[in-house]
Amino acid sequence: MSTDVFSNISPLDHRYLMSNPKLHSKMAQYLSEGAYVKYELLVESALTRVLSRRGLCPSDVADEVERACNEITAEEVYAEEQITRHNIRALVNCIQRRVSESARPYVHFTATSVDIMDTANALRYRDFTRDVIMPEGLALLQTLIDLARREKRTVQMGRTHGQHAVPITFGFAVAEYIARLGNRLAEIERTANNLRGKMAGAVGAYNASSIFFEDAETFEREVLGELGLLPAEYATQIVMPEYVTDYVHAVVSGLGVLANLADDVRHLQRSEIGELAERFEKGQVGSSTMPHKRNPWNFEHVKSLWKTFMPRMMTVYMDQLSEHQRDLTNSASGRFVTEILAGFVLAMHRLQSVVSKLVVDTARMSANFEASKDNVIAEPLYILLAASGHPDAHEAVRRLSVEASSKQMTVRELVDQKPEFAEFLAGLSEKQKEYLSRPETYIGRSVQKTEVICEIWQKFVDERTCR
Amino acid sequence: MSTDVFSNISPLDHRYLMSNPKLHSKMAQYLSEGAYVKYELLVESALTRVLSRRGLCPSDVADEVERACNEITAEEVYAEEQITRHNIRALVNCIQRRVSESARPYVHFTATSVDIMDTANALRYRDFTRDVIMPEGLALLQTLIDLARREKRTVQMGRTHGQHAVPITFGFAVAEYIARLGNRLAEIERTANNLRGKMAGAVGAYNASSIFFEDAETFEREVLGELGLLPAEYATQIVMPEYVTDYVHAVVSGLGVLANLADDVRHLQRSEIGELAERFEKGQVGSSTMPHKRNPWNFEHVKSLWKTFMPRMMTVYMDQLSEHQRDLTNSASGRFVTEILAGFVLAMHRLQSVVSKLVVDTARMSANFEASKDNVIAEPLYILLAASGHPDAHEAVRRLSVEASSKQMTVRELVDQKPEFAEFLAGLSEKQKEYLSRPETYIGRSVQKTEVICEIWQKFVDERTCR
Amino acid sequence: MSTDVFSNISPLDHRYLMSNPKLHSKMAQYLSEGAYVKYELLVESALTRVLSRRGLCPSDVADEVERACNEITAEEVYAEEQITRHNIRALVNCIQRRVSESARPYVHFTATSVDIMDTANALRYRDFTRDVIMPEGLALLQTLIDLARREKRTVQMGRTHGQHAVPITFGFAVAEYIARLGNRLAEIERTANNLRGKMAGAVGAYNASSIFFEDAETFEREVLGELGLLPAEYATQIVMPEYVTDYVHAVVSGLGVLANLADDVRHLQRSEIGELAERFEKGQVGSSTMPHKRNPWNFEHVKSLWKTFMPRMMTVYMDQLSEHQRDLTNSASGRFVTEILAGFVLAMHRLQSVVSKLVVDTARMSANFEASKDNVIAEPLYILLAASGHPDAHEAVRRLSVEASSKQMTVRELVDQKPEFAEFLAGLSEKQKEYLSRPETYIGRSVQKTEVICEIWQKFVDERTCR
């Protein structure tokens, strides 16, 4: 069934995905309705195969079913659903129609709809993670690692509360996102690999399958094993929801890391800060009325995606509650998990593209640092005074700061005028004095920490990309 | 640009709307991207018309622009956006390309992108409310009114905490949803009619338009007046967000009312309660493995829509925050408001359809009432005892209940055995005694209240449907 | 019952309120448990008064009950609740214990617990709004009006996407928050005055009261009228929840306005921007380790309060759903509404205090403007070119901007070098030329709009403060 994309109501497909048809079609292989049907057919096929292996039906029945499952399209199933008003009954009817009469009884045999649907979802989320999320995530991680390594010695003013604090390097600032994104990707991978299927029937007690198999749990394990999945520890009609809840949490919290990165870059692009810029394409327009504008719109877009998808975690938490052996109130809401996954990939893809072209204006970075470097020596000054035995170093330096500010002098200038500090400063080593005279050396372990973080996550990337 | 609907990632269009192509296409006229572009063109056209009326450009320029705006398609604009990477610049380019060289400068003249977009959104949300939400809402309201009137005397056990409490009528129970849905529709209508546009330029200060008009605020008022809108009391680059926030709140809280209705009906369909049922179509399948099942899936679906869309209000609240004269972090997130609107209509439409076919099993309703009617006289008994001067009526009746329960007697039977109550009960009127002997008369003002509520909201419906 | 405040688990009281004992105690008169009990007693008292007026009991019963209600303390009720395990039964017992035996039956007569509790909540929220929210809100509004008026001509660079856009005045920027906060206060007032009570009994059908009164609805109206309240249009055991939902929405969206204001001020305090500063008290410490730091922590605090309380609106939306004539799952959650109200007042109070002491660094404001004023003429230049008949003004100016940037020239300098623009610029009026030569005049209607907004909301303040 084809449709005019501009008559879609959801902006997701027409606005955010179709602008990148390659990415869209890659994701659609797992997240679209067509893909869902395809995955459900994989589960039906695995089921019949194990039935045949256990001698419940001849092996050509399994072959017939597999052939049918390879041929059926979503369109066909949807047409049938117009009659049955039940999506899995429609699917089963489509398979049965394509197989011989003797094969028909073994289609979907002993299974309940959700055995097929929950298992198909576990399978496609897992595959999507392996085939789309991880490659996109690793590409972004690599881009960040390359950037951090390149800029590991570029001195930048550290900022807390939006105020100049003490120096770091820009590479060290980037390393934050390597560690945090890496940590989230590891968690996404872990939780995706822990997604579970089921083949436990209408209320999870193997009522139907145990008619035929003493070891119904083993039978379940075999069917799921065909697909590389483990059974849920417990299922009612549905797989216990915490496997999916943990997985979506990992994704949503991953999106939070991206949003934070986007915010940081956005603010560093402020006119007054100007340490970073998005490279604009030729012909690209920044504003319809202000031709001079170059807006950080890609980073704003990533933040906006977070605002769009993060609150949907509440839907996932609400879907943890299902009455008794199951109510169906998670039926529509559960389907929208795919949108969260797509939103996360969209954000990573966008970031990878703009971060790889990020322009670092080292001149501005340096100028911003210079503007308050004489004041930021307050911290090492206070600490060195304290270490030299000054009894009230913090308060003394706080007063110096206030005085410096009111006299429009730097702390550095003022401290040199005050004889009461001389005795404490006299005993400092050359290196320690340098912190006060050349604050740009007061970057702590920025370089080494950046290197360590890059090494850890480079290994993570390498292990997954077989370089 | 056409697309295979089964490759969509969002389930909204392919799963929940395309099953009802008529409703989908009705909604798409306001909520789709095609509709958005159409509405933006209306705003551009209104702008040039007022420019011409004020003599800034000849009137045939306005005619030319209007003609162009009538012809342009979303497809054309999107193709241009591939180059400009800016949606409104693309739109403007498309208009300019279709008009004479002398007309071109007056296209989008003095406007900023958001003047067009925010105004177009206010316009289409308002139209959508008037043309889709209200008709759907009124139809559901009418269905509920008809049901309440029909069942206003059908005695039903009132339930609190899921426990039998004191009697009402089923019509009275339905009246709850008439009052609450009616109240929400009135609020949706009010807030929709309070949506505002703007024509105040890049930072809201009329910088560009005030070059040409001393009375730039009046100019704005004229342009928006063409579209039947009022200007925002204040705008930065964007309309102050609270108009939309209030509107979406009204819709989301309306969805909450529908979800509560759905829950109530759902539970009344429990096997053990069985007071209501969804009428099944011939051939309809309830379960893929349990052929006897008839599930309340439409009501479950409505609850599921609420779980899907309600948390998205948090996105709307987050979009209230925009830095200084605007950041763009509401760009993607703001577009998804359309989905919430669609979800609400979807839920009302579904409910209207199933409530109109709701089967009331009065026999079961009556049987459920009978099962504990002798116990529910505890309330009138305690009150009548108190009114007759019993000093500790509540405690006395509470003990009676405990004793009745342990003796497997009814409260009614037990009280008659206890001489200590005789004196207090002696003075009761016939009507009062009837409450104790025929608890089904103890329905208070259920009938009258139902009638009043129905009358109020029938008037509301009638005023809006010109009957 | 007294307690060590440092053993409280909730940070709300000990951390955020007790630092301001005066404000805390003012709020506690409405929001504490003690206040809740006091308000419940007001409702019980009003009930008996109307019973007596209608002749159901002698008037000295009403006097006795009123006296008792004035004396009872929360402590007493809680002690009794240890036995009854039911808060309103405990309250009723406490009243009954203090009145004569003949008065006892008329205490709480025909009422159900929630008649008392929901009515008490409507009453105290309404009073809290009138006595605390509005005064605090008006004080903040007045502070903003004073600031806007003072700074209405102070030129500031308008910023979109964090980028310099076109000029406004600082007063105009402040006017945004006058309009938005004013709008929210009006909505809070409207919804608070629309809060409703009930006296409709256990399932809302007046079962008990209609034993004694034919016109049970009028009886309800009289009891609530004693308290200045209207009855809910419909009630089950509980008042239909949308009255409270709308009220809390108004408050939560009001908190969003405060958070946005806080963000704006925060960012204008960034080291590189420095247009605003919080005035520090003598002795105040900015950082435990960086003695020079002066952090915008009050504004950060307001943002943090928004993050704390905004998501709780979801609880309110969930509490819209209550099964049949009521389930009790809103019992605990509904009590936390008081925290949202307290959080909102806390944020307003904090803002009022710091905004009134806000330091505007006009030198920095001016310097920031100067830094890009030559580029921001791009907008008026493009518009004037277009108005003078340039066929492709936007694109021409966009190219100028790119060229200016690459040549490190200003747009202004570059345009003067380009003969192709001369003919279009020749016909400009003096005023129009001034926009290009003195961009600080290109502030549109900033001053006038600021004045209009201030006037509107000054009137709102004045009407409510009887000046």
Add this chain to the structure above:
Amino acid sequence: MSTDVFSNISPLDHRYLMSNPKLHSKMAQYLSEGAYVKYELLVESALTRVLSRRGLCPSDVADEVERACNEITAEEVYAEEQITRHNIRALVNCIQRRVSESARPYVHFTATSVDIMDTANALRYRDFTRDVIMPEGLALLQTLIDLARREKRTVQMGRTHGQHAVPITFGFAVAEYIARLGNRLAEIERTANNLRGKMAGAVGAYNASSIFFEDAETFEREVLGELGLLPAEYATQIVMPEYVTDYVHAVVSGLGVLANLADDVRHLQRSEIGELAERFEKGQVGSSTMPHKRNPWNFEHVKSLWKTFMPRMMTVYMDQLSEHQRDLTNSASGRFVTEILAGFVLAMHRLQSVVSKLVVDTARMSANFEASKDNVIAEPLYILLAASGHPDAHEAVRRLSVEASSKQMTVRELVDQKPEFAEFLAGLSEKQKEYLSRPETYIGRSVQKTEVICEIWQKFVDERTCR
């Protein structure tokens, strides 16, 4: 500082915790402000100890500081904060005041406030998990295990969509919550043990500490090692937030499991179902006006706690975002994490108490089963027909169900009347025939699955309680 509990605004302490003073005081040892200060002092003490071990200061300095830290109270720190307006500076001042002049410089040496606060939080959340969450969780788990084992053979109707489906046992239904709660407790334990501290200074780059130690990372590791913690992989001024995010997610999703259990029990207590009941204490009142009511209010309370605390996860997700090396907008919001933890424990504690006294009405359970047992054979019938070669078994049985319903017969009766089924049923084994004649045997693997789940989680409990 003592306070009247009834003037508290937060209902958490006065309403939900003080009713259980023992539990409250146990939790307050970790979650109160007093506890927070105590934990911060532990961190300050550990810091000085490592400084002395590394020779930066004499060992009696560490002794002095430790002594001071053992003595200081929250009250003292709060009094000092009135002056400094900075909580950690106040803490440091308090310590310094109690130690000799020569020791003062080494207090808080090289640390930033958040080094102390984030580390203290990691520490107390971890301890709280070990000392309160886990014991409470294990007690509830044990109660559920005992119940499941006792009821493992009690046949209960399985319910999907609130409709009778196919049979299970009540023990099997309970096993759901053993598996899910167990799974959550394991996740809570895992994430609590992964909470991290930091001692990396104002921007996370060890600027201050690396003045004195080449190996500042090792120094950090040593200080945290004193407390049994690991350092964060990366820190800005704050520990990267995902450790806490994961922990709170585990808790919030654990609360979801409890809410689901509460819902299930609540519905099984409905008057019409009546399979379970809360045991009421003598004198306990169910309703202020309906003396006969026995409401499932404890289970409703647990659901209400979930509605209160679950949405707060959004605050935690928002707190993932902190600008650059840190903004302070997580300062207030982060403190409220303690309330979520308290809410979770409160829910577990309440559930443990009521589940341990849960009354199972096996007669009603059996009666409910009997009521539709003849219809639920539809599933085994369809499957056995299919296995016997019936080509269209599902459709045939669906039609049987419809016919049975319209003829008010059971499926069982009807199938025996239809000769067309005879041939397929002829070949069934005795066991298979029994499913149709005695549907109560059609419980699948309910018993065995219950046993397996109980065994797994009994082991989990035993390992943690050293039995």
